[in-house]
Amino acid sequence: MTQARSTSAPAAERVEWVLCPACGWLLYGKRLDRNMHVCPECDHHLRLGARARIDLLVDPGSFTETTFPPGAPDPLTFIDLREYPERLQEAARRSGGSEAVVVGTARLGGADVVLAIMDFAFLGGSMGVEVGRRVSGAAALALERGLPLVTVCASGGARMQEGVFSLFQMARVSHAFGRLREAGLLSVCVLTDPTYGGVSASFATLASVLVAERGAHIGFAGPRVVQETIRAELPRNFQTAEFLLEHGLVDRVESRAELRPLLIRLIALHGAAAPPAPVPGDDGPAPAEPHSASGHQDPWEVVERARVVDRPTTLDYLHTAFDDFIELHGDRAFADDPAVVGGIASIGGRSVVVIGHEKGHTVRERVARNFGMPHPEGYRKALRLLEHAEASSLPVVTLVDTPGAHPGPEAEERGQSHAIAEIIMRSSRLRVPVVAVVTGEGGSGGALALCTSDRLLVLQNAYLSVISPEGCAAILWRTATAAPTAARAMRLGAAHLRESGIATSVVAEPPGGAQTDPMAAARLLRSALVRELDDLAGVEVADLLDARARRLAGIGDDARPLRTLQPAAPLGSRP
Structure with missing residues (x-):
């Protein structure tokens, strides 16, 4: 060569003069040249x-x-x-x-x-x-x-x-x-x-x-x-x-x-780090560890706040907490699941792959996005993006907010369990840093699929649960009306996740919840993400995988009644 x-x-x-092959309109050649050979009448791309x-x-x-x-x-x-x-x-x-x-x-x-x-x-x-x-x-x-x-x-x-x-x-x-x-x-x-x-x-x-x-x-x-x-x-x-x-x-x-x-x-x-773009109204870093803000809230109150329709979604955070975002679609096999969004983003001068559940706000949006409940193709899209992140040496950020994976017959036909199991296994061995953030609901394996990570952050009014409070109440109390009692029994909320060592950090929210001041919530989340990504940036791959394995292997081994738990290690320390 x-x-x-x-x-x-x-x-x-x-x-x-050129005849448009789509609409039959006679087009002036010079005008067509100026319009990049796109028909101005029907938008046909010649x-x-x-x-x-x-x-x-x-x-x-x-x-x-x-x-x-x-x-x-x-x-x-x-x-x-x-x-x-x-x-x-x-x-x-x-x-x-x-x-x-x-x-x-x-x-x-x-x-x-x-x-x-x-x-x-x-x-x-x-x-x-x-x-x-x-x-x-x-x-x-x-x-x-x-x-x-x-x-x-x-x-x-x-x-x-x-x-x-x-x-x-x-x-x-x-x-x-x-x-x-x-x-x-x-x-x-x-x-x-x-x-x-x-x-x-x-x-x-x-x-x-x-x-x-x-x-x-x-x-x-x-x-x-x-x-x-x-x-x-x-x-x-x-x-x-x-x-x-x-x-x-x-x-x-x-x-x-x-x-x-x-x-x-x-x-x-995908190239050199871009300079960080300022976030409007960013007055400086967020508090590092808001223990006093998170407190021990009533678990049912946490559940209700996590489900507020106006609470910021993944797309909201992508347009406020991040500097740029290009959405990538599809699992390359069957469909593009709108309940999962993902792509390439930049934050604080660093490029990342971002994947998150998306619920929408209006009734039309929530129906179109299946209320944030992914089908198998949503998890396979996420799996494809994880592999893209690893191939491109980009860290991963996941934003978790789902009632759970879609339980319908079509999801079973397309292998829901296989899709969730594959993404959990793949993310557990991913050779780039993974920072997960629970921003709202964290329902069962549908949430865990995007929670297998090096750092797990939980917003102050968010939770992770093995089953919905209503589902737990219906099975054990024989009535869904016992959901508040079930939520308290399962100790849902950020405080329990932090004190038990499952969450590595709690991210504060504006008074009354993230929905009361979405821009302030975005600044708090941005600061926490930049801090975690900076902390993980220099970790060798072998050390990253070893620490992730030890973190996963130790969850629940020392579980004792909540009153005897010791505080987790300070933010930034490695196990």
């Missing part, structure tokens, strides 16, 4: 060539193309109605490029990146030996230089004229992306219209983050092939970007204008 400063491809003849993509995405003048020595142009000496070399020459003339992918280095928001941009105009963006060689070469270049890799995919699939040689490029590029993942390097794939076949079933869906352009059609087999094979009517939005987002298969769907700003933020959050 060699580097050569890029020059623009020969411009095709100017087309003054296809772009590789060079036009590069111009839209990268810092001006920063792209340097990587050239590759020529390979075998016709491995099968293939002839259909025309000889294959003739088709290649025509594709080069039409697209202005030498192959269906352009590789090079550039800057995005001032950060160095490696690019691999596909061009559908070159034989439908099909993947042959040369495309496989260039894409795997781009991954190797990113690995060699320790840079993020950004790919833009547009492909009809494998290149038939190269037969089984084309098929095995899927394995070649998948291996290259596997090495990137092992090295913990960020890769982002932008899926554009269309992305099908061997590309979609290899590197296009193996990146750390998958972003689909609005309205793009993405899938393994094209809709015509699907219909002819199974003889069934397909959903109206089948294989669209929005369809994939709904089914948990991509992280985000963005308009063309939003792609560059998103990529810049993603690269920044």
Whole structure:
């Protein structure tokens, strides 16, 4: 591979008017150029060539193309109605490029990146030996230089004229992306219209983050092939970007204008520490250990305050206590569960992965988010984000507020117990720091799934419980009306969790609860998180895992009546 400063491809003849393929509107060419080739009438995103993509995405003048020595142009000496070399020459003339992918280095928001941009105009963006060689070469270049890799995919699939040689490029590029993942390097794939076949079933869906352009059609087999094979009517939005987002298969769907700003933020959050952004009204650090504030509240009063509808949720804290947040969606297998939110955030100059339960506030929001009760796909989304955190060497923050995991038959069909068990086991051995915060309700295994951590913080009016007070009362007292009695018997609340050594710290709340002054609550939480993350920042992996194992192994071993418990070790000390 060699580097050569890029020059623009020969411009095709100017087309003054273009017919939108979606709405049929006649569009003026220069206006279409100014609008990034997005129809101003129906928002249809027209296809772009590789060079036009590069111009839209990268810092001006920063792209340097990587050239590759020529390979075998016709491995099968293939002839259909025309000889294959003739088709290649025509594709080069039409697209202005030498192959269906352009590789090079550039800057995005001032950060160095490696690019691999596909061009559908070159034989439908099909993947042959040369495309496989260039894409795997781009991954190797990113690995060699320790840079993020950004790919833009547009492909009809494998290149038939190269037969089984084309098929095995899927394995070649998948291996290259596997090495990137092992090295913990960020890769982002932008899926554009269309992305099908061997590309979609290899590197296009193996990146750390998958972003689909609005309205793009993405899938393994094209809709015509699907219909002819199974003889069934397909959903109206089948294989669209929005369809994939709904089914948990991509992280985000963005308009063309939003792609560059998103990529810049993603690269920044996975790179060097960003300077901390001030939180409005931040008057300084919160009290380190609010024992007097937490006291020994009545457990039923704690339960009632933890359930207040106006209490801040995970998304509220992400927009107040943190400096930046990019939400990532889906479990990459079935759906995107709105009861669990997560993504990449920054706080106090440090990037973190944040995962939390989300209830919403209004009736519509709470119904849409299933009242914060996750299905298995919610926990599998969280598991995927834990693995992303470990691969990227980012600490994890979890925000816990759930009545419990969803108990319905569909959750059982999709393996609720397996999903919870897997995330507990994975987080117990995660090779990066984990700080969990119980911000409201902490119901049973549904909460514990996000509580297996190095540090467990509990807000003053929050609790963890093996079962809801109502459930306990119904089983043992034979009536749910005994819930307050059950809450007291189980000693629900922050004070018991701290004194028993389960919680490592209690975070104070404004008088009357977090809902009375959400911004003050956010400042208190932010200060506590920054303190814990700073304290864990220098711990070696082996020491981290050992301390976590000893902490988990010791819970309950010295359990005695509450009056004989000794205070937990001071904040910041390690077991």
